[in-house]
Amino acid sequence: MGGQYYSAMINPPPFDADLLRRYDRPGPRYTSYPTAPQFSERFKEADLLDVIRRSNEDPIPRPLSIYVHVPFCASPCFYCGCNRIITRDVKRGEKYLEELMREAAMVAPLFESDREVMQLHFGGGTPNFLSPLEIGRFMDFLQRHFHFSTSEKRDISIEIDPRCVKPDDIAALAAMGFNRASLGVQDFDPEVQEAVNRIQSVEETLAVIKACRESGFKSVNVDLIYGLPKQTVAGFGKTLDTVIETRPDRIAVYSYAHMPQLFKPQRQLDETLLPSGETKLSLLQLAIEKLSQAGYCYIGMDHFALPEDELAIAQERGDLHRNFMGYTTHADSDLIGLGVSSISHIGESFSQNPRDLGSWEIAVESGHLPIWRGMQLSEDDVIRADLIQHWMCQGEIDIPKFEERHDIYFHEYFAEDLKKLRALQDDDLVTISPTRLKATSRGRLLLRIIAACFDAYLNPSATILQFSKAI
Amino acid sequence: MSVKRRPSPIADDGDEIHFCSTCAFSSACQSEGYSKSALEELHVLVEHIGPFREGDHIFREDDEFNAIAAVRGGTVKTYVVDTDGNEQVLGFFLPGEVIGLNAIHHAKYPCNAVALDTVMLCRFSFPKMALLASKMPGLQAQLFRLLSQDIGKAALLAGDYSADQRMAAFLIALSRRYAARGFSATRFHLTMSRTDMANYLRLAPETVSRVLRRFQTEGMIAVERREIELTQKEQLEQLARPVLRN
Numbered sequence: 216m217g218g219q220y221y222s223a224m225i226n227p228p229p230f231d232a233d234l235l236r237r238y239d240r241p242g243p244r245y246t247s248y249p250t251a252p253q254f255s256e257r258f259k260e261a262d263l264l265d266v267i268r269r270s271n272e273d274p275i276p277r278p279l280s281i282y283v284h285v286p287f288c289a290s291p292c293f294y295c296g297c298n299r300i301i302t303r304d305v306k307r308g309e310k311y312l313e314e315l316m317r318e319a320a321m322v323a324p325l326f327e328s329d330r331e332v333m334q335l336h337f338g339g340g341t342p343n344f345l346s347p348l349e350i351g352r353f354m355d356f357l358q359r360h361f362h363f364s365t366s367e368k369r370d371i372s373i374e375i376d377p378r379c380v381k382p383d384d385i386a387a388l389a390a391m392g393f394n395r396a397s398l399g400v401q402d403f404d405p406e407v408q409e410a411v412n413r414i415q416s417v418e419e420t421l422a423v424i425k426a427c428r429e430s431g432f433k434s435v436n437v438d439l440i441y442g443l444p445k446q447t448v449a450g451f452g453k454t455l456d457t458v459i460e461t462r463p464d465r466i467a468v469y470s471y472a473h474m475p476q477l478f479k480p481q482r483q484l485d486e487t488l489l490p491s492g493e494t495k496l497s498l499l500q501l502a503i504e505k506l507s508q509a510g511y512c513y514i515g516m517d518h519f520a521l522p523e524d525e526l527a528i529a530q531e532r533g534d535l536h537r538n539f540m541g542y543t544t545h546a547d548s549d550l551i552g553l554g555v556s557s558i559s560h561i562g563e564s565f566s567q568n569p570r571d572l573g574s575w576e577i578a579v580e581s582g583h584l585p586i587w588r589g590m591q592l593s594e595d596d597v598i599r600a601d602l603i604q605h606w607m608c609q610g611e612i613d614i615p616k617f618e619e620r621h622d623i624y625f626h627e628y629f630a631e632d633l634k635k636l637r638a639l640q641d642d643d644l645v646t647i648s649p650t651r652l653k654a655t656s657r658g659r660l661l662l663r664i665i666a667a668c669f670d671a672y673l674n675p676s677a678t679i680l681q682f683s684k685a686i
Numbered sequence: 687m688s689v690k691r692r693p694s695p696i697a698d699d700g701d702e703i704h705f706c707s708t709c710a711f712s713s714a715c716q717s718e719g720y721s722k723s724a725l726e727e728l729h730v731l732v733e734h735i736g737p738f739r740e741g742d743h744i745f746r747e748d749d750e751f752n753a754i755a756a757v758r759g760g761t762v763k764t765y766v767v768d769t770d771g772n773e774q775v776l777g778f779f780l781p782g783e784v785i786g787l788n789a790i791h792h793a794k795y796p797c798n799a800v801a802l803d804t805v806m807l808c809r810f811s812f813p814k815m816a817l818l819a820s821k822m823p824g825l826q827a828q829l830f831r832l833l834s835q836d837i838g839k840a841a842l843l844a845g846d847y848s849a850d851q852r853m854a855a856f857l858i859a860l861s862r863r864y865a866a867r868g869f870s871a872t873r874f875h876l877t878m879s880r881t882d883m884a885n886y887l888r889l890a891p892e893t894v895s896r897v898l899r900r901f902q903t904e905g906m907i908a909v910e911r912r913e914i915e916l917t918q919k920e921q922l923e924q925l926a927r928p929v930l931r932n
Contacts, residue, residue: 272879275895275902275909329892 258589284554323360382426389430404450442471444488760805855929
């Protein structure tokens with residue numbers, strides 16, 4: 216597949232407004248399969264301990280990835296659907312850090328010491344709510360308790376809010392080993408910024424990007440959002456031009472999902488200012504066109520990357536993965552989630568920490584792994600997870616390879632699912648041959664809709680409440 | 687139609703006139719030309735037991751010996767605990783292989799046997815089996831063959847071999863044993879933990895992983911979780927030759 220597929224990805228996915236409108240329905244984003252709503256409180260600490268013990272006993276135990284959640288933000292952005300706590304009290308950060316260290320000290324010895332950490336990511340909230348000094352302390356702590364790889368493939372990344380960081384802070388992070396940064400921008404249009412309660416100047420943002428480059432970060436990602444209140448094609452176009460000019464290695468263009476029934480912060484947002492469905496589609500179209508013209512490859516879902524970026528290269532190799540942190544080149548590792556609401560993916564299991572700070576703290580202080588819910592994947596879950604993962608990353612399935620890997624007859628195993636897929640074939644989203652499923656260029660913007668055909672848990676009435684729309 | 691492609695390494699069940707597909711004795715008996723009905727005598731000594739779950743003990747050291755058992759499905763590990771309290775892994779028994787042979791002499795089991803996954807056994811009363819063997823030369827020969835194999839197995843790793851040679855010999859031996867029972871010789875599931883493997887091979891667990899990782903980098907094997915594929919079996923055979931001697 217390789218080369219040919221790669222060039223197809225550089226070409227922009229064709230934009231068909233009518234098609235996108237028809238398929239703009241709620242569905243999971245498949246950062247995991249099964250998705251988090253399937254996790255159960257019946258999965259307990261003892262199950263997690265057992266899963267970890269087994270993961271150590273593989274002939275070649277997987278390397279480790281660590282995700283650290285920092286839930287605090289100094290001010291509320293009204294579009295936010297993340298788990299976060301608004302505070303300006305830096306003491307809360309200090310206390311949280313103490314608890315994080317307790318949790319890490321509990322978790323680290325459970326993993327055999329020859330299992331190297333290949334990836335560490337700080338997400339939020341706002342990770343840089345913690346001062347560089349505090350982050351440094353925590354990094355030292357982690358490095359004493361885990362065995363960090365010294366390979367140049369090691370990724371240490373952090374989400375940065377450019378509004379509360381100074382160029383010096385960036386240099387400090389780089390000195391600690393951070394080599395990837397992801398910056399929230401959303402939109403530079405002042406009217407939009409006011410409507411979402413996030414005032415962030417172009418200058419301060421560009422200064423942070425510049426500082427990342429000068430400090431030797433190997434990759435900078437910028438997050439944008441379309442579908443925000445007061446957003447216009449002209450304004451978003453200007454934002455795209457400004458961002459593209461700085462050549463971030465990766466750009467994510469997320470769709471704003473307005474679900475105030477699920478995400479409280481969104482209730483502060485003035486619904487009447489939201490763009491129409493038509494405008495929202497035009498914004499997406501604009502982003503795809505501008506990014507493609509500027510030479511960015513479409514990776515999948517909301518993600519674009521420069522052709523020389525590792526994501527684009529991994530996709531070309533067929534080696535791209537997807538996990539809770541988005542697309543990655545490291546998903547053959549076991550993922551340890553630290554902090555409130557974090558999700559771990561160890562062996563064939565998912566487990567999640569409590570979503571509220573109090574419950575997480577109580578568990579950690581009592582000396583127990585702070586597990587709220589999780590699940591042990593069945594054999595069928597594992598097969599479908601692999602299929603959906605492959606699909607979301609590569610947009611195609613090599614059927615004989617898949618059959619060999621899982622020891623199944625594909626067309627028999629997925630007989631029911633393929634029936635659903637045939638309806639999408641009629642809409643020219645996917646081609647189905649005896650040996651290959653492949654997203655058409657029209658289907659590439661709707662990968663998650665196609666993946667949903669293989670989701671054994673999907674029940675149409677439940678999805679409306681739990682998941683955001685596709686576009 | 688089944689959605690699974692490869693036969694499961696859990697044997698299909700026999701009945702009063704058919705052997706299970708992995709039966710440790712069927713080939714000996716059939717090659718001697720015993721008719722199915724003559725074999726009924728053998729079948730009466732047989733008792734299918736299990737399933738044992740992962741971690742269940744099948745027998746413990748010093749239990750009174752009265753039966754040997756053929757593995758029908760799953761993997762059994764035998765081990766002893768030395769005077770310092772350390773576990774020493776003696777061996778792994780795959781479908782078609784017989785456990786308890788080393789107890790024949792002592793009238794007591796000299797080791798522990800534990801199920802590594804879901805294990806099904808075929809239990810033979812030993813006194814009755816011995817009596818029957820005296821009437822069936824083929825069965826007797828097969829018993830002796832099994833006994834000598836069991837003795838030979840332990841001696842294999844006693845020599846002064848490198849970690850690479852031990853690991854290669856272990857993989858090739860597994861491959862041959864699976865192949866002999868009609869399973870794939872190049873792709874199988876490693877049912878034992880890396881700690882058990884390391885213990886058996888007298889290596890550190892990290893060394894087991896390091897060697898396997900190197901074999902993988904060199905293209906000789908592909909490992910994913912506990913699935914292993916021998917992608918260049920000849921090279922492994924070469925590496926294993928000093929240990930296996932053929």
